[in-house]
Amino acid sequence: MPKGGGSREHGDDTCRRKKVRCDGLQPSCTNCTTFGFQCTFNDSAKKRGPPKGYIEALENRLHRMENLLGGLVQTGERTKADLDSLNDDDDAESVDANWVPHSPDTPTTHSASESPTTTSMTAHDISISDEEDVLPFDKDARKKINELSDSMDIMSLDDGGFVRYLGNSSGIDLIQKNQQLKNGYLMVPVKVRDHQQWLMEKENEVHLLAATMSLPPTDLAEHLIDIYFKFVHPHLPVLHKNSFMRQYRNPDPEKKPPLVLLNAMFAIASRFSTNPEIIGHGDDPEGFGDEYFARAKKLVDLEYELPRQSSIQALLLMVTYRFTSAKSGGRVWVMLGMAIRMAQDLGMHRNSARWHLPPLETEVRKRLWWTLYVMDRWVSASMGRPLEIDDNDCDVDFPALIEQDWKDSDEFSTSRETQEQTKMENIFAMKFFIESIKLSQIMGKILKRIYSANTRNHGPAQVSTKVAELDTLLTKWHLGLPSDLKYDHQAVSAGRVKMNRWVAGLHMSYCKFVVIVFLCSLGYIVHN
Numbered sequence: 001m002p003k004g005g006g007s008r009e010h011g012d013d014t015c016r017r018k019k020v021r022c023d024g025l026q027p028s029c030t031n032c033t034t035f036g037f038q039c040t041f042n043d044s045a046k047k048r049g050p051p052k053g054y055i056e057a058l059e060n061r062l063h064r065m066e067n068l069l070g071g072l073v074q075t076g077e078r079t080k081a082d083l084d085s086l087n088d089d090d091d092a093e094s095v096d097a098n099w100v101p102h103s104p105d106t107p108t109t110h111s112a113s114e115s116p117t118t119t120s121m122t123a124h125d126i127s128i129s130d131e132e133d134v135l136p137f138d139k140d141a142r143k144k145i146n147e148l149s150d151s152m153d154i155m156s157l158d159d160g161g162f163v164r165y166l167g168n169s170s171g172i173d174l175i176q177k178n179q180q181l182k183n184g185y186l187m188v189p190v191k192v193r194d195h196q197q198w199l200m201e202k203e204n205e206v207h208l209l210a211a212t213m214s215l216p217p218t219d220l221a222e223h224l225i226d227i228y229f230k231f232v233h234p235h236l237p238v239l240h241k242n243s244f245m246r247q248y249r250n251p252d253p254e255k256k257p258p259l260v261l262l263n264a265m266f267a268i269a270s271r272f273s274t275n276p277e278i279i280g281h282g283d284d285p286e287g288f289g290d291e292y293f294a295r296a297k298k299l300v301d302l303e304y305e306l307p308r309q310s311s312i313q314a315l316l317l318m319v320t321y322r323f324t325s326a327k328s329g330g331r332v333w334v335m336l337g338m339a340i341r342m343a344q345d346l347g348m349h350r351n352s353a354r355w356h357l358p359p360l361e362t363e364v365r366k367r368l369w370w371t372l373y374v375m376d377r378w379v380s381a382s383m384g385r386p387l388e389i390d391d392n393d394c395d396v397d398f399p400a401l402i403e404q405d406w407k408d409s410d411e412f413s414t415s416r417e418t419q420e421q422t423k424m425e426n427i428f429a430m431k432f433f434i435e436s437i438k439l440s441q442i443m444g445k446i447l448k449r450i451y452s453a454n455t456r457n458h459g460p461a462q463v464s465t466k467v468a469e470l471d472t473l474l475t476k477w478h479l480g481l482p483s484d485l486k487y488d489h490q491a492v493s494a495g496r497v498k499m500n501r502w503v504a505g506l507h508m509s510y511c512k513f514v515v516i517v518f519l520c521s522l523g524y525i526v527h528n
Contacts, residue, residue, distance in 0.1 A: 011024065011029070012024075012029055012032065012039045012040060012041050013040045013041065013042055014031065014032055014037045014038075014039065014040075015029060015031055015032075018031075018472070020476070027039065035468065035471075035472055035475070036468065037468075202302065202305065202306060203306070205302050206299065206302050206303055206306075209298060209299060209302060210259045210260075210299065213259060213263070213295050215259075215262065216266065220275065220277055220278075221262075221266070223273065223275060224265065224266050224269040224270065224273065224278075225248070225265065225269070227269045227272050227273055228265050228268070228269040229241055230272075231269070231272040232265075232268055232269060232272070232317075232320075234429050234432065234433075234502065235436075235505075236316065236317065236320060236371050237367045237371060237399070237429070237433055238312075238313045238316050238317070238367065238368050238371050239313060239364075240360065240363070240364050240404070240405075241405075242404055242405070243360065243364075243404070244257060257310070258308075258310040258314075259295075259299060260296050260299035260300060260303060260310060260311060260314045261310045261313055261314045261317075263292045263293075263295040263296035263299070263314070264292070264293070264296040264313070264314040264315075264317035264318050264321070265317060266289075266292040267289045267290075267291075267292040267293040267296060267317070267318070267321050268289070268317050268318075268320055268321045270286075270288045270289040270292070271289060271321070271324065286325065289321060293318060293321055293322070296314050296317075296318055297318065299314075300314060300315060300318070300335075300338075304338055304342065307342050307345045307346055308342075309346070309364070309365075309368065311342060312339050312342050312343050312346075312348075312368060312372075313368065315335050315336070315338055315339035315342070316336075316339055316368075316371060316372065316375065318335055319332055319335050319336045319339065319375060319379070320375070322335070323375075323378075323379060323382075332379060332383075333379065333383060333385060336372075336375060336376065336379055336388070337388055339372060340372050340376060340388045340389060343368065343369055343372055346365075348365050348368060348369040348372075348396070349369060349389070349393055349394045349395075349396060350394075350395060350396065351395045351396055351397060352365060352396075359402055360402065360404055363399060363400065363402050365396075366396055366397065366398070366399045366400075367399045367433075369394075369396050370396070370398070370399060370433070370437050372389070373389055373394070373437065373440060374436055374437060374440045376388050376389045377440040377441075377443040377444050377447070378440070378443075380447060381443055381446075381447060381516065384451075386452070387444055387447060387448065389444075391441070391444065398434050398437065399430065399433065399434070400430070401426055401427065401430050405422075405423075405426045406419050406420075406422040406423035406426050407419055428484065428502075431482050431484070431485060432485065432502050432506065435477075435481060435482070435485060435506060436506065436509070438477055439477060439506070439509060439510060439513065442470070442473050442474055442477060442513065443513055443516075445470060445473065446470050446513065446516055446517055449466050449470065450463060450466050450467065450470070450517070450520045451520065463520060467517055467518060467520070470517050471514070471517055471518075474510065474513060474514055474517065477510070478510055481506075484503075485502075485503055485506060486503070487503050487504065487506075487507045
């Protein structure tokens with residue numbers, strides 16, 4: 001019989017909490033036996049619905065908020081009575097006083113055998129959540145609130161014509177509309193013209209500096225670009241290859257790729273070249289790469305106040321170049337932080353579906369953001385420093401393939417066989433990238449849950465519980481890998497399967513993260 005008198009219809013408590021299939025074996029299912037959990041079948045408590053009138057009170061307050069915001073945008077003036085009417089809502093307050101909905105911030109009581117959180121692995125995020133506890137009326141109310149929130153979550157053009165992201169808590173956009181549109185007249189402050197003049201001067205500085213920099217000879221430049229897309233691009237898909245190559249081959253100098261990006265690409269590609277002109281560049285084997293890194297840095301130092309996608313791409317490549325160098329230092333940390341802040345300034349951390357961007361631009365933004373995300377986890381883990389990106393601030397979907405990834409704009413420029421081969425290569429590369437993202441999500445949880453400053457006072461039992469949960473996440477990721485990303489040691493050793501460097505690198509990362517998880521508990525073992 002089940003322990004605790006519960007039902008095996010939906011699995012034991014641990015399997016239901018972690019949302020995994022339970023085989024119902026007695027006295028302990030396979031999952032609990034594998035991971036050392038206690039297999040129990042206690043019926044969960046039924047949750048109460050909302051009191052009578054709660055939904056109606058919420059809707060009334062929401063309508064009043066919408067009217068208040070609409071009037072503020074149109075006239076910029078609202079009376080104190082309007083604001084007081086929103087706050088003086090006796091019906092809503094009386095209902096609120098009698099019911100407190102279950103939420104992540106509401107403390108709950110758990111038995112000794114249960115974890116206070118629920119592990120849930122989805123296609124978008126590997127997270128620990130209580131989504132199954134959200135009742136239908138909660139979701140309806142949340143949907144209405146999100147619609148109002150999204151209407152205030154915008155991409156805005158600043159005074160210099162640059163796109164800037166303004167979140168729904170900002171209020172800057174409302175203030176700008178209120179100040180610049182009064183009594184039907186457009187009010188343009190003198191400071192706006194000063195700012196535009198400053199931006200023009202900064203642009204001129206960038207162009208003057210770029211004019212002093214020359215590119216490598218054509219054959220050497222193309223050699224480095226080929227190497228970049230062969231060795232660097234699969235791991236750091238910050239560019240769209242077909243779009244970049246069309247720009248690079250365009251005879252119009254004004255339509256060429258930005259020089260800051262080309263310099264960064266030449267620097268990191270030099271690491272993988274055996275060309276005598278590169279490895280024999282001066283006494284330092286990294287001399288060629290360092291020269292182009294320094295050029296990119298000079299341009300970035302001028303451009304960081306002018307938010308551009310190319311500057312973020314260049315910074316990411318520069319971070320990787322220094323991160324994999326013996327000369328790596330604190331500059332890596334600073335440059336990565338600059339790139340992340342610039343990306344957030346452009347709204348790359350938010351789902352852009354409501355902004356109706358072209359599909360290609362949407363995908364480039366997603367790939368660039370998730371590359372920043374992966375690098376943030378790796379650099380933070382390697383340096384033992386806090387994460388820059390909080391999962392709660394990011395709602396970007398995973399990247400996906402689009403037709404432009406393998407089909408050139410000129411359908412006759414490449415054969416159908418070549419396009420099909422390119423498509424298969426892109427499918428594999430995208431699988432690799434998405435699994436790297438998922439693994440990095442787990443890495444972020446490891447750093448926050450067992451290596452953050454507020455865990456210093458946790459005892460051995462608390463640490464062991466967290467270690468077990470994180471180890472479960474890593475195991476589920478490892479078991480859930482696509483077949484072409486799995487590593488078969490016996491087949492490789494016997495020569496039946498050729499070693500794939502992408503697969504090997506992915507599994508080396510997994511092994512490193514397993515070590516990091518258990519490293520924190522080693523201190524307790526040694527102490528005892």
